[in-house]
Amino acid sequence: MSPIVIKPDLAIDLATAGAVVARTGVDGQIAAISLLYGGEISAVYELALAGGLPPLVLKIYPDSMSWKMRKEARMLDLVRDRLPVPAPRLHLADASRDLIGLDYVVMSRLAGDRLGPLEQQLPPPLRQSAFRQVGRLSRAFHDIAMEAFGYIGPDGVWTAHADNRTYLTVQFDRKLTEFSSRGGAPDLALRIARHVEACSGLFEACAAPVLCHNDLHPGNILARADDDTVTLTGVVDFEGALAGDPLKDVAKALYYLSAGQREAFLEGYGPMTRTEVGATLDIYRLLFSLELWCWYAQFDATDKLAPLIADMELLLRSQ
The missing domain is CATH 3.30.200.20 (Phosphorylase Kinase; domain 1)
Structure with a gap:
């Protein structure tokens, strides 16, 4: 292709x-x-x-x-x-x-610099502070209720779904079809499909959709630092926003972060009252790795594909 x-x-x-x-x-x-x-x-x-x-x-x-x-x-x-x-x-x-x-x-034009390059220059306490603020920002997105589950288009939610299980089942099916059409291994696609079916009850724990930025990584966040403080100054790039499970958004945000950054993010995000949070984050990470594989495959970015396959295999083995 x-x-x-x-x-x-x-x-x-x-x-x-x-x-x-x-x-x-x-x-x-x-x-x-x-x-x-x-x-x-x-x-x-x-x-x-x-x-x-x-x-x-x-x-x-x-x-x-x-x-x-x-x-x-x-x-x-x-x-x-x-x-x-x-x-x-x-x-x-x-x-x-x-x-x-x-x-x-x-x-x-918002003030500040991209958090990605900036945080590499920060001492550990300020780096932790920055990612606690990112966690609080993520929680604020999830305080905005949406009318249905699904990807957001120019005039509202496209192909709106009444419940999260239906939305995620459709999403996995669509991406597995694309994965196969772009040369993905049939055996891996089959194992992912079986795993999603076995774990699909996790999706039902989310009863109502919220606004998900869906790309809340350090490249889309601006910040400003001085000698002893760091402050987030902006968030950009809303092209990928969707209406869905807040844990789906959290899983994607955590994907980009190191262990220390993830800890600070979750501290800032605050308590999650759901059961089986870890397993739910893992299955959403599986979806994100699958989506990212399909994205890079369409650009023929073959050097990006093997690590994503390894991540999907690891997530399947860990269950």
Whole structure:
């Protein structure tokens, strides 16, 4: 299967950036344009404004996933003033395509640096403090109730499910089908399917869906540190948000963290009253490894696949 290239590769000149800013109603002149860190999907630029005005962020979506522009705008409206950490303020969502040729949003540029690189420079007490704050942020997302289980689209939950067991059964089936179509081992797919069927009762413990960021890793969190404190200053990238089990979101957040970071995250997150929390986190990690394998396989990133297979095998053996 041929690799898929999604992320837009655009050169945004000063005149185009100025026309974009003019549509936002912000009264400022473009001083500089720089490419910001971003994932595989969207192209993200910082628009520096003259006269000391706060900078803006221009996020451009690929044509094949233009609907994510409307989704992100919807998510930013949903979380406004409901999190302990700032989310970007939306200035403009433009689907006209007459300036850039693709859908885009313009947002406020949050203060701080990405937590991923920053935390590597922090002493252990500050690193623990940062990830306790990440845990509290995750809990705040999960205080936002949703109307049904499922992935969130531009106008609400897509293919809404009334219960978590149905949602997760469908999700595993869909990803196992994709796994097989992309060359995944049939024996592994069969063992995962049998394991999910045996453990599917774990999904029933979640009675009501909540908002899940679904990508709350240190690259999507901003922070600022001084000599003796560290403070989270922002959370970004709501493209992957879903409505589901909070433990599903916790499992994905923990996936990116070291043992010490996981401990601090869980301390900040607070008590979990569910039974069999560990087993539930493990089966959600299995789903995430499967999803990530399918994601990398479509880009032909073969060097990423073997560790994910090893993780899935380990999770199956541990049960």
